[in-house]
Amino acid sequence: MRNVTAENITDVFTGYLGEDTDPRVREVLTSLARHLHDFTREVSLTHDEWRKALELMQWAGRITTPERNEFVLLSDVMGLSSLVDMVNSKPDVTSSSVLGPFHVSDAPPLAIGGDMRKDFDDEVILVEGHVRDKEGNAIPGATIDIWQTAPNGLYSSQDPDQDIYSFHGLMTADENGRYAFTTVRPVSYTVPSDGPVGEILNAAGRHPWRPSHLHFIVSSEGHRNLVTEVFAADDPYLDQDTVFGVRDDLVMHFVPQPAGSFPEGFELSGKVEGDYSRVDFDFILARE
Amino acid sequence: MRNVTAENITDVFTGYLGEDTDPRVREVLTSLARHLHDFTREVSLTHDEWRKALELMQWAGRITTPERNEFVLLSDVMGLSSLVDMVNSKPDVTSSSVLGPFHVSDAPPLAIGGDMRKDFDDEVILVEGHVRDKEGNAIPGATIDIWQTAPNGLYSSQDPDQDIYSFHGLMTADENGRYAFTTVRPVSYTVPSDGPVGEILNAAGRHPWRPSHLHFIVSSEGHRNLVTEVFAADDPYLDQDTVFGVRDDLVMHFVPQPAGSFPEGFELSGKVEGDYSRVDFDFILARE
Numbered sequence: 001m002r003n004v005t006a007e008n009i010t011d012v013f014t015g016y017l018g019e020d021t022d023p024r025v026r027e028v029l030t031s032l033a034r035h036l037h038d039f040t041r042e043v044s045l046t047h048d049e050w051r052k053a054l055e056l057m058q059w060a061g062r063i064t065t066p067e068r069n070e071f072v073l074l075s076d077v078m079g080l081s082s083l084v085d086m087v088n089s090k091p092d093v094t095s096s097s098v099l100g101p102f103h104v105s106d107a108p109p110l111a112i113g114g115d116m117r118k119d120f121d122d123e124v125i126l127v128e129g130h131v132r133d134k135e136g137n138a139i140p141g142a143t144i145d146i147w148q149t150a151p152n153g154l155y156s157s158q159d160p161d162q163d164i165y166s167f168h169g170l171m172t173a174d175e176n177g178r179y180a181f182t183t184v185r186p187v188s189y190t191v192p193s194d195g196p197v198g199e200i201l202n203a204a205g206r207h208p209w210r211p212s213h214l215h216f217i218v219s220s221e222g223h224r225n226l227v228t229e230v231f232a233a234d235d236p237y238l239d240q241d242t243v244f245g246v247r248d249d250l251v252m253h254f255v256p257q258p259a260g261s262f263p264e265g266f267e268l269s270g271k272v273e274g275d276y277s278r279v280d281f282d283f284i285l286a287r288e
Numbered sequence: 289m290r291n292v293t294a295e296n297i298t299d300v301f302t303g304y305l306g307e308d309t310d311p312r313v314r315e316v317l318t319s320l321a322r323h324l325h326d327f328t329r330e331v332s333l334t335h336d337e338w339r340k341a342l343e344l345m346q347w348a349g350r351i352t353t354p355e356r357n358e359f360v361l362l363s364d365v366m367g368l369s370s371l372v373d374m375v376n377s378k379p380d381v382t383s384s385s386v387l388g389p390f391h392v393s394d395a396p397p398l399a400i401g402g403d404m405r406k407d408f409d410d411e412v413i414l415v416e417g418h419v420r421d422k423e424g425n426a427i428p429g430a431t432i433d434i435w436q437t438a439p440n441g442l443y444s445s446q447d448p449d450q451d452i453y454s455f456h457g458l459m460t461a462d463e464n465g466r467y468a469f470t471t472v473r474p475v476s477y478t479v480p481s482d483g484p485v486g487e488i489l490n491a492a493g494r495h496p497w498r499p500s501h502l503h504f505i506v507s508s509e510g511h512r513n514l515v516t517e518v519f520a521a522d523d524p525y526l527d528q529d530t531v532f533g534v535r536d537d538l539v540m541h542f543v544p545q546p547a548g549s550f551p552e553g554f555e556l557s558g559k560v561e562g563d564y565s566r567v568d569f570d571f572i573l574a575r576e
Contacts, residue, residue: 002527003535004529004535005374006374009367009371009532012367013367016494018493021493026492028331028333032366035324035327037367037368039319039320039324040368040371041371043315043319043320047372047373049316057345058349058357060345078320079298079301080328082292083297083328083333084335084338086292087294087329088335200317203310204304204313205305205308206305206306242304245292247292248291
């Protein structure tokens with residue numbers, strides 16, 4: 001009989017796998033077991049720490065609902081969600097970044113030049129750009145799913161005072177791949193910190209803040225779906241996003257524009273007399 | 289601003305930790321993040337695989353109750369529970385092994401020589417031994433918490449036909465550290481396989497069987513609590529326990545005894561006329 005020991009348990013684990021096991025399942029499970037075993041050996045994890053970790057997982061299970069997924073959040077703050085984005089990213093195209101749990105399916109159509117602000121009377125931000133491929137060719141008719149928090153830092157699904165489609169819009173780029181809309185300046189906000197993830201962040205001496213950003217899913221037949229976020233260059237949390245979402249190429253600049261310069265072709269044309277800011281941001285999609 | 293990349297995300301994670309963070313929390317979180325990141329990079333985990341893993345965790349959360357803890361079971365089949373036992377074990381004493389979820393607090397007292405079988409009329413097994421320290425000294429009055437499945441392979445909390453204390457007993461060793469009881473031969477059984485752990489075992493081509501065993505918690509003031517299991521030497525699953533609990537020193541031998549040889553001093557003395565088997569097993573405790 002084979003004596004299972006702290007040294008050979010990973011080999012024993014691998015030996016348990018069936019001969020016909022799918023090679024990818026074998027690869028993933030073997031690597032996962034080896035790294036979890038290495039971790040346990042490296043820190044000599046105690047029974048109390050192990051029990052605490054399991055209690056945190058049970059707690060995450062109890063509070064996870066369709067509206068709040070604590071396991072996704074745990075993956076986010078451990079850097080795993082972003083790392084999965086990174087290891088699957090393609091060179092020379094716009095980086096992907098965490099989807100997050102606040103996307104809403106079937107967002108209402110938003111015409112090019114449309115306004116996302118609805119009843120919110122904040123500073124007007126004009127966001128404009130093009131969807132292109134790596135060679136710089138326009139991708140006509142690309143779909144751009146846009147969402148963000150209201151000025152109170154809450155997404156529609158978190159906020160009983162907002163309609164579920166508030167600050168959500170689905171735009172179709174024109175024949176030149178151009179998109180454009182007006183909105184309010186997004187704000188920094190905190191991830192939910194009243195559950196096990198909050199307890200971990202607190203024990204780790206970490207804050208729960210995310211830098212202000214706009215969410216986008218850009219898609220077009222024949223191209224890889226781009227799930228991403230674009231971050232405000234002047235945000236104080238830009239370098240310390242608690243879910244590790246920021247990339248060099250995902251930073252947008254709000255450029256102040258003089259009063260009286262608001263352009264034609266927007267839902268708000270003729271209605272914005274004072275200052276506003278504008279952001280130019282292009283999306284580069286990879287071929288499938 | 290620092291660009292978070294697949295290469296530097298572990299350093300960024302460590303940089304997020306507060307300066308005043310407890311050193312042990314820092315050590316454990318840093319090691320955990322590094323190993324999870326290494327795993328993700330090593331296998332280039334896809335979004336679909338990541339989503340699947342999160343769905344399995346959510347599923348585990350939904351079915352976890354006080355009676356069934358799928359997170360503990362997941363830790364068990366990944367070898368983590370046993371590895372925690374191993375890295376915390378002391379040399380030259382009886383190995384610890386997985387507690388499992390079927391222990392019952394406040395088991396009824398069982399006198400030395402008592403019978404655990406109650407209404408079950410199976411073959412009689414006589415289990416006897418001593419509790420000692422590393423130097424071979426008896427530990428008088430040690431407490432021995434004993435539990436096992438009924439012959440149907442079910443623990444009392446899994447089986448509506450059993451009283452909750454069925455096959456649970458709490459014995460106090462005598463002045464020589466001796467314990468002794470009669471019971472039925474334990475049976476091999478399967479861990480619950482109708483949840484996410486079952487799905488993982490199935491995908492991995494693994495069976496859900498555990499070799500037959502008796503559970504013990506042996507305790508005495510001034511000594512480390514010993515949570516362990518003792519396995520039947522002739523069990524076909526001895527070398528492939530799905531939760532990695534078997535150790536060289538945790539194997540017991542059922543030695544057949546001739547009819548008419550049943551000893552005095554047992555609840556069943558005078559009642560066992562035919563064959564029976566006996567097991568001799570000593571527990572060696574570490575000092576605290």
